[in-house]
Amino acid sequence: MNFPINSSPHVLPITSVPIIMRHVLYALIPSTIVYVWYFGFGIFINMLIASIAALISEAIMLRIRNRPIKPSLADGSAIVTAILIAFSIPPLAPWWLPVLGASSAIVLAKHLYGGIGANIFNPAMVGYAILLLSFPVQMTHWIPPQIENLGFQNIDLWSTVLYSVTGSLPSNLNLDAITQATPLDIVKGGLKNGISINELRSGPLFSQLGGYGWEWINIFTAFGGVYLLYKGIIRWHIPVSLLTSITIFAALFYLYDPNQNLSPSFHLLSGATVLGAFFIATDPVSAAATNQGRLIYGASIGALTYAIRTWGGYPDGLAFAVLLMNLMVPLIDRFTTPKIYGQQQ
């Protein structure tokens, strides 16, 4: 009998890139549901448009770079990027916003660096940053929670689709009337104008813990994150260090002056904190490699996010914090290389 010769180990692989990406998508389901509950179906439309744009750009770039198209399209990484971008743009947005975001993420941040695994920056955050810098108005006009007794004019699915496709609303709706800044935005602007946190937080967009609705989105995002931890898709180092460092900074400043500084719970439960901790900063490609390095990486992102939110020019600094730390990864990796067994340092 003749048998084939193969290289060891002779073991079936435990996991694969598509499996990882699939679990990431599963883990985003709870927060998506809560998001729809508070902000309507707009995010669905954005997810759909962004995914299509991402897949098309991915296919075109693979074609141009002369790479096999099918395995890379099927690995799901482009979709994950697209979904994360959909999470970071307003639910009510013209169609070209998700298209631009997703395609610039895939083309500029991913393929110009050499495709999956070779990119320095987190593609979703590059897409978001480009949108925020180019279209600050569209990117910061959020709709208020679509809850009946909150006192805001709500928008139905049909009008959302109409706005996405044509860029204008039905005549009975006024864009200025139905859009609002995000809670983090309001606090930032308010503090600048000398309004105290207490006054600001008595507004209808705020709740006990954070921004109205946002606290639940963040909490359900955390459930998804715990699922990823449980499945072994991500390790605890980045989320834990990131959330801890934000909490510590927020607590210090909050204790110093609760009227000028937001509470730790507000920092944790508004904006993209939890999404960032579990889904964005943990992007394997652009994060630090070793566990030790990841603790440093996560903690630095937390600190930078706090700093940008508090003193910087943008209401939510997470994206920029991630991008800045992406730049530092080679340095972190260099200094956290474990000592090889049996070798002198």
Added chain:
Amino acid sequence: MLKYPLFQSFYGGVHLESHKNTSNHKQIARDFLPSRLIIPMNQQFGSDAIPSVKVGQLIQKGEVIGKPAEKNTTAVHASCSGRVGAIEKHPVPTAGKVSTSTCVIIETNDENNIAAQKPPLFKNHLDKLTAINHAGIVGLGGAAFPTAEKLNRKSSHCEMLILNGAECEPYISCDDLLMQEHATEVLRGALAMMEIVGAELTVVVIEKDKPKAIEAISNAIETIGSKCIRLTDIPTMYPTGGERQLVEALTGKEVPSGKYPIDVGCICQNVGTAYALDCFFQLGEPLINRIVTVTGQGVKNPQNVAVPIGAPIVELIKFCGGYDGEVSQLILGGNMMGYTVDTDQLPVTKSTNCIITTKKATTPKPFEIWPCIRCGECIPVCPVRLLPQQILKAYENKNFEELGKLGLSECIECGCCDVVCPSHIPLVENFRKAKHLRMQEIKSSELSNAAQKRYELKTQRLSSQHANTEKLHADLKESIKESSKNDMIKAAVERSKKRRDKK
């Protein structure tokens, strides 16, 4: 009985499906008698033994058929009685690969009476070591390093004998069964080793997933009543059974790169080796059998078998009920570090601890391969604390200097990084190629360095020769000039003399 505590936990490693219960529920089969033996002369680390029998000669079980070629190598014995059918070259599985070796082929008969044996007597320590070599005893964990040689490393004091019964690789259960059935003999062998190396303590290491072996050994320790044998049960994790990993976990000391455990006061021996040594000391039996785990989905009756060395694998499989349907590959050793062979016509050697027959091909992986996504999964699992992803990158860039810095040569090819990689990159295969290329590179750079040196020497020699000739020429010219000058003066003097004379 006292347990020996771990100094620190193991670094890295992965939890694998153990597959041990495929083969560990049956007693060791001891009635396997092959019709033919292919006994290789290179069953050990070091140079081959020299055949000492003739074709046609009748030989008895246990008789020497290969004499050690050098002082530090081992003898080879007939593992069954029979007639020498041929002495010829044959492919043979050795530690890590198949190579060709001179083999003595024996057509066995069923007389099988063992050559007269009695417990050996030794005059002194050296005598004992030589006797162990002559009994053909080598490490049975897989590397087949001569045991006497290992016990003889006197570079430093040995404090601890680590008796390795961890058996962390999936599928293999031969040590497990051996400890269950022969705990006392194993420990007696360990005591004998301890005496030879002068250690004060033996620690038997067994993975927690072998409760029966643990029980048998701890009972035996109590029966023997020796205070210097301890047991430690270690977590079920691959590759806790690696020598260096064990030394670190038990003592907290790392074996320095390029050194041996003895350099930090430890000696590691496999439980099977201890058993073989005991058989020799108690009964005078040389090493002619070993226990082999025959397992996997592709064989009808997976089990452990006491196999005469040199038995063809095909006969062993037949003994275990034959193949069960289509078999996709034949692996010698465990499924993590073992290697596939293309034929079952090979003999079982002293390093064959396990034969796995699989039904589904696992490599080349029938899966997509993606580029490295830098997920870092490979890093915390590496027991040597390497950075597999960076080694891969350096290899792809053919950056040999970087490969050296990243510790490529320390990689034990355990495969942990490989199995956790979500991109299905065959990391171990790549690292093996990288090691090979790097060695070539180093060699060729050494060669070119040597050539450079030779060239420099030559030019130096030539230029000095050149300088010498120049000088010679110059001197000659000078002397010619001198002499011609002298001649001219002489001639002039002569001439004036003549003129004067004429006058």
